[in-house]
Amino acid sequence: MKTIYHPADSRGFADHGWLKSHHTFSFANYYNPERMNFGALRVLNDDQVASGMGFGTHPHRDMEIISIPLEGDLEHKDSMGTTAVIRKGEIQVMSAGTGVMHSEYNKNKDELVKFLQIWVIPNKMNVTPRYDQISIKENEKINDFQQILSPNTEDEGVWIHQNAWFNIANFEAGNAKEYKVHQPGNGVYIFVLKGSAKIGDQVLGTRDGFGIWETESFILEALENSEILLMEVPMNI
Template identity: 55%
Template sequence: MKTTLYRAKDRGHANHGWLDTYHTFSFAGYYNPDRIHFGALRVLNDDTVAGGMGFGTHPHDNMEIISIPLEGSLEHRDNMGNVAVIKEGEVQIMSAGTGVQHSEKNHSNSAAVKFLQIWVFPEEKSLTPRYEQKLFDKSKRVNKWQTVVSPMDSLDEGVKINQNSWFSLTNLKAGQGLNYTLNDAKNGVFAFVLSGETTLENETLGHRDAMGISEAKELNLKANQDSELLLMEVPMFA
């Protein structure tokens, strides 16, 4: 088993007034040669956008882009004709493929929206762009894993990604333990603590801490406090 710690305090940070953002991996004005990507996981941005503000129309291609609202709602528009509001409890994916243009803004004019923006390298390039979002019942992830992203050919309930990847969420009660068995033993897992404190493979992780793990078939964790975690299982490559 190989592990790499990513402490919350070591992330890149930029506060633009309307946008307060933390970057786990190199992005925009933040560059760290040791923090470019974890396997197919390229971007993990922890964004807070002020009321009425957002990202204007901009392009993407050949990237799988996942948005997970943590508080509030996010408004999405794209040139595929999709107009949607993504709320807390929902997960959105946009497969950019040959190219797409979209905008994202806070759906509220007053309260901030907090969300994760995650980019994953695709398994196959130059596909037709696609869009999907889904609401998940949060009660079904208490002390167990809930799959929210899964491969195109998977029967799991997650929104579909053009990659051999699975994202899972759990709300663990204090003192509860939980194992995670990889869907593909050749993959790695990037564990991100959304709240609380957990022990993962004998390492204590707090709020917004993360750990990248490879060359393992199963992971063991225990909640030291009530905790929420996101696990991203992705293919590994240099």
């Protein structure tokens, strides 16, 4: 078993006024050669966008882009003709493939938008771009893992072009559960959205990250009422 611990305060940070963003991995002006990715997990940005502001139209290619809102309403527009608003309790995925243009804005004039922007390196290049958005609140589970993403079009959650599985864990204090890795060679990056948890001897606080690989399973224990994102991805890319 191998592990890596990324305390919340070790992340890169960018303050553009309208945008405040913490970068777990190297992104834009934040460059750390030891923090380039975790296997196929290339970007994990913890973004906060001021009211009425946002990202203007910009291009993406050959990347699986996942957005998970934490607070507020995020409006999305893209060159595929999609216009949508995503909110907490939903997940959005966009396969950039051969190329797509999109923009993201805080739809509200009086409150912040907070969301996770996640990029996963795909296992297929030059695919036809696509967009999907679903509610994950309807299938919310307590003290269990709730799958929100997989490689399978018929499985629970959204799907992407990669052998990856994402789960949300809403655990009450003192609850623990074994996570079993879906595919040999995969690792799991754990990101604590709120609360605190423990894996082995490692205690994790809010916004801490913890990668674990070369293991078939591990026990996740909540030390208080917690919300935790688990991102399982191939380590060899």
